[in-house]
Amino acid sequence: MQNKFISDKIAIIGIGLIGASIALAIKHKKLPFTVAVYDRDEAVRAEARALSIGDSVADELAKAVVGAGLVIMAVPVGAMASVMQLAASHLSPGCVVTDTGSTKRSVIRDTIGLVPEGCHFIPGHPLAGTEFSGPGAGFPSLFEGRYWLILPNGADAEKVSALEDLLAGLGAMTEQMSADYHDRVLAITSHLPHLIAYTIVGTAVDLEQDLKNDVIRFSATGFRDFTRIAASDPTMWRDVFLNNDEAVLEMLQRFSEDLSYLQRAIRWKEGDKLFDMFTRTRDIRRSIIDAGQD
Amino acid sequence: MQNKFISDKIAIIGIGLIGASIALAIKHKKLPFTVAVYDRDEAVRAEARALSIGDSVADELAKAVVGAGLVIMAVPVGAMASVMQLAASHLSPGCVVTDTGSTKRSVIRDTIGLVPEGCHFIPGHPLAGTEFSGPGAGFPSLFEGRYWLILPNGADAEKVSALEDLLAGLGAMTEQMSADYHDRVLAITSHLPHLIAYTIVGTAVDLEQDLKNDVIRFSATGFRDFTRIAASDPTMWRDVFLNNDEAVLEMLQRFSEDLSYLQRAIRWKEGDKLFDMFTRTRDIRRSIIDAGQD
Numbered sequence: 001m002q003n004k005f006i007s008d009k010i011a012i013i014g015i016g017l018i019g020a021s022i023a024l025a026i027k028h029k030k031l032p033f034t035v036a037v038y039d040r041d042e043a044v045r046a047e048a049r050a051l052s053i054g055d056s057v058a059d060e061l062a063k064a065v066v067g068a069g070l071v072i073m074a075v076p077v078g079a080m081a082s083v084m085q086l087a088a089s090h091l092s093p094g095c096v097v098t099d100t101g102s103t104k105r106s107v108i109r110d111t112i113g114l115v116p117e118g119c120h121f122i123p124g125h126p127l128a129g130t131e132f133s134g135p136g137a138g139f140p141s142l143f144e145g146r147y148w149l150i151l152p153n154g155a156d157a158e159k160v161s162a163l164e165d166l167l168a169g170l171g172a173m174t175e176q177m178s179a180d181y182h183d184r185v186l187a188i189t190s191h192l193p194h195l196i197a198y199t200i201v202g203t204a205v206d207l208e209q210d211l212k213n214d215v216i217r218f219s220a221t222g223f224r225d226f227t228r229i230a231a232s233d234p235t236m237w238r239d240v241f242l243n244n245d246e247a248v249l250e251m252l253q254r255f256s257e258d259l260s261y262l263q264r265a266i267r268w269k270e271g272d273k274l275f276d277m278f279t280r281t282r283d284i285r286r287s288i289i290d291a292g293q294d
Numbered sequence: 295m296q297n298k299f300i301s302d303k304i305a306i307i308g309i310g311l312i313g314a315s316i317a318l319a320i321k322h323k324k325l326p327f328t329v330a331v332y333d334r335d336e337a338v339r340a341e342a343r344a345l346s347i348g349d350s351v352a353d354e355l356a357k358a359v360v361g362a363g364l365v366i367m368a369v370p371v372g373a374m375a376s377v378m379q380l381a382a383s384h385l386s387p388g389c390v391v392t393d394t395g396s397t398k399r400s401v402i403r404d405t406i407g408l409v410p411e412g413c414h415f416i417p418g419h420p421l422a423g424t425e426f427s428g429p430g431a432g433f434p435s436l437f438e439g440r441y442w443l444i445l446p447n448g449a450d451a452e453k454v455s456a457l458e459d460l461l462a463g464l465g466a467m468t469e470q471m472s473a474d475y476h477d478r479v480l481a482i483t484s485h486l487p488h489l490i491a492y493t494i495v496g497t498a499v500d501l502e503q504d505l506k507n508d509v510i511r512f513s514a515t516g517f518r519d520f521t522r523i524a525a526s527d528p529t530m531w532r533d534v535f536l537n538n539d540e541a542v543l544e545m546l547q548r549f550s551e552d553l554s555y556l557q558r559a560i561r562w563k564e565g566d567k568l569f570d571m572f573t574r575t576r577d578i579r580r581s582i583i584d585a586g587q588d
Contacts, residue, residue, distance in 0.1 A: 078565075127515050131579070147512055185508045186515070188498055193516030196490055199553045201575040203545070204482055206552075214479045216581045218441055221421050221480070222487035224582060225519050231579035234572035241560045241568055251497070252557055256550075258500075259493045263546055266535045271372075274535055278528035281495040285425070285525035287510045288518060 001031060001169045004162035005069025006094040008033050012072045013061060013083050015039040015048045016233070017129060018100045019074035020138025023054040025170045028140035033166075038064035039135075048135045062090040070096045070166065077101035078239035081110040093118035096159050100126055102186060102236070104151055104179040106243035120159040123151040125182065126172060127190075133233040144171035151179050187247035191240055192255060195248065197229035198237070295325060295463045298456035299363025300388040302327050306366045307355060307377050309333040309342045310527070311423060312394045313368035314432025317348040319464045322434035327460075332358035333429075341429045356384040364390045364460065371395035372533035375404040387412035390453050394420055396480060396530070398445055398473040400537035414453040417445040419476065420466060421484075427527040438465035445473050481541035485534055486549060489542065491523035492531070 010026065010033045012019045023035045037054035038061050039045050049057045058064035065071050065087045073083050080099055091097070097119055101107045104123050115121045128146040130137060148167045152160045164174045177185075204215050204223070215223065241248060265273040288294055304320065304327045306313045317329045331348035332355050333339050342351045352358035359365050359381045367377045374393055385391070391413055395401045398417050409415045422440040424431065442461045446454045458468045471479075498509050498517070509517065535542060559567040582588055 127512055129515075146514065149512075181508075184505065185512055188494075188501065188505075189509050189512050189517040190515035193494060193520055195556060196494060196553070197516070198572055198575050199556055200482075200487060200490060200549055201578050202556075202571050203486075203549045203552050205574050205578055206548070207482065211478065211482075214475075215483050216578065216585050218421055218443075218479055218483050219582050219585075220440065221423075221484035222491070222523055223483040224588065225523065226487055227575070227579040227582055228588075229516055229519065230572075230575040232572075234569050234576070237572050238565050238568040241556075242563055242565050245560050245563070249557065249560060252553075252560075254500070255494055255497045256553070258497045259490070259546075259550070262489060262493055262535075263543065266539050266543060266546075269536055269539070271532050271536050274532040275528050277496050278492055278524075278526075278531050280499050281492050281521070281524040282528070284495055284499055284510065285521045288513050288521055291510050291513075294518065294522075 001165055003032050003069070004158070004165060005096060006092060007067055007069035009068045010035050010070045010072065011064040011068040012037045012054065012074055013064065013087070014073065014075035015044050015053060015135045016074060017133050017137040017142075018126065019072070020048065020051070020053050020135040021140065021142035022072060022074065022170065024138050024140040025143060029169060029171070031166070031169045036064040036068065044135055051135055053135055053138065061086045065090050067092055068095055070098070070163070073097065073099040073101075076236045076239040077103050077107055077243045080107045081114065084111040084114040088114055088116050091116055091119050096120045096122060096163055098122050098124045098163055100124060102190065102240045103244040104182045108151070108153060108179055120155050121153070122155045122160055122163050123153060123179070124163070124167075125149045125186075128172075129232075131228050131231040133236070141171065143167070146172055148172035148174050149182055150174050150176050151182060152176055153179070183244050183247045187244055187251045191244055191248045192251045194229055194232065194237060195241065195252070196255075197226040200226050201230040295459055297326050297363070298452070298459060299390060300386060301361055301363035303362045304329050304364045304366065305358040305362040306331045306348065306368055307358065307381070308367065308369035309338050309347060309429045310368060311427050311431040311436075312420065313366070314342065314345070314347050314429040315434065315436035316366060316368065316464065318432050318434040319437060323463060323465070325460070325463045330358040330362065338429055345429055347429055347432065355380045359384050361386055362389055364392070364457070367391065367393040367395075370530045370533040371397050371401055371537045374401045375408065378405040378408040382408055382410050385410055385413050390414045390416060390457055392416050392418045392457055394418060396484065396534045397538040398476045402445070402447060402473050414449050415447070416449045416454055416457050417447060417473070418457070418461075419443045419480075423526075425522050425525040427530070435465065437461070440466055442466035442468050443476055444468050444470050445476060446470055447473065477538050477541045481538060481545045485538055485542045486545045488523055488526065488531060489535065489546070490549075491520040494520050495524040
């Protein structure tokens with residue numbers, strides 16, 4: 001691939017699972033960039049140095065972003081505005097800024113006014129991750145064959161194409177959409193499933209000790225899949241729910257109605273209603289397998 | 295292993311994922327038994343013959359169970375009583391009858407009065423399965439290293455030990471418990487997770503078409519795990535919810551309260567409550583990994 005940014009320096013702010021994986025993928029795939037990484041947590045910076053994440057680990061945000069053609073904000077969505085605020089006066093004219101946050105309306109709302117004239121903010125969201133967090137959780141193939149959503153939000157087509165080239169270079173498939181639509185899709189595909197997984201695991205945490213121990217032992221029957229999801233980073237997910245509250249609450253309302261319907265069917269022993277619902281849900285699984293998403 | 299039943303014939307009634315896997319495991323592990331299988335569905339019997347499941351595929355239930363030292367009822371829990379009723383007059387004195395149903399209080403309640411004098415009913419439940427169903431879904435290693443719960447329910451220790459030997463021969467780890475306790479543990483580890491997965495996938499099914507298509511495309515962010523669970527056999531799961539309604543409704547009540555708590559925290563932007571809950575749920579994941587259940 002060719003570098004179409006104003007310089008071959010990429011700055012990554014936040015060296016968690018996502019930030020570290022981007023740095024590792026750029027190196028692993030020998031893309032023509034120099035990567036400077038920064039994290040506000042000194043222990044994380046030390047870990048990044050030990051793991052050789054990025055070509056340099058900066059001790060100040062300003063040093064990471066100065067001269068960069070692309071700045072990637074890979075921090076929890078609640079921290080995007082303060083990163084942009086700290087970075088703004090050090091950004092080079094013509095540079096592109098993107099982020100990897102899981103909510104997009106809030107990130108645009110919080111940061112758009114802070115982007116300096118002449119810089120190009122193109123929000124993004126890689127649909128990739130694991131239940132692990134921190135620089136040690138990163139790996140270079142995280143984005144391979146995964147979607148990376150882009151919200152051009154009126155940015156120059158040339159800059160959008162530069163960003164898309166890089167993301168394709170990381171192995172991702174890019175897709176453009178609006179922030180509103182993004183937040184609705186993610187509310188049902190990701191945010192609500194996480195909220196529900198957190199809830200059911202929380203319900204189990206509050207069980208009496210004997211029962212809880214056996215829930216752990218006999219978890220291989222459905223519950224275990226939920227605990228994996230519910231082991232995700234608490235800060236990131238707190239921020240997701242605070243920042244996509246509208247779409248999540250709407251989907252949660254629908255979910256609760258549907259759950260009450262099944263609850264009532266169980267209470268009144270209406271087997272046909274249960275059977276109908278359990279048959280309809282099978283088709284969606286088939287569609288996912290057909291779409292190659294399994 | 296040694297056969298401790300009154301004969302070396304094992305009858306398996308119901309040739310679904312579980313029944314087929316038991317037959318395949320007995321053959322694969324060269325256990326000293328002859329296996330007769332039966333299913334009330336002619337097409338399933340034909341498939342079982344084509345796949346060489348069991349040493350013989352009987353066309354009548356009576357022919358499968360006659361002379362058997364062990365009869366395994368591997369049918370949906372709502373069908374256990376009718377299987378026992380059909381089998382009763384053909385069972386040999388001294389034989390053991392077990393089942394593989396996911397609810398235990400209801401199976402005991404429905405069948406205990408139908409077991410002939412001199413036969414030994416020892417309910418059981420293998421904690422193993424996949425989202426696939428039917429004879430073609432069976433495979434011999436399904437029970438390898440998995441728990442198989444046994445409810446002696448007052449049966450002769452010698453008969454219980456004969457059954458446990460066989461199950462260990464299939465690769466399973468047996469555990470004894472009471473029906474009440476079984477139904478409570480399974481309500482939270484398996485039944486409630488399935489109900490919730492069915493619900494959220496059902497909620498997605500009802501979305502407008504464009505959004506639904508993108509939910510399928512971008513499912514790799516949590517939702518996909520739920521669709522796998524929600525693809526499980528509708529008949530089996532209808533019967534589970536109708537037959538473990540008490541324990542499921544109790545756990546569902548707790549779950550709903552916990553979900554309302556998080557919903558309220560989102561609405562009122564109480565980030566600390568969300569963060570606390572998301573931190574507590576992480577520990578259970580750690581316990582499951584420590585318990586070797588992942």
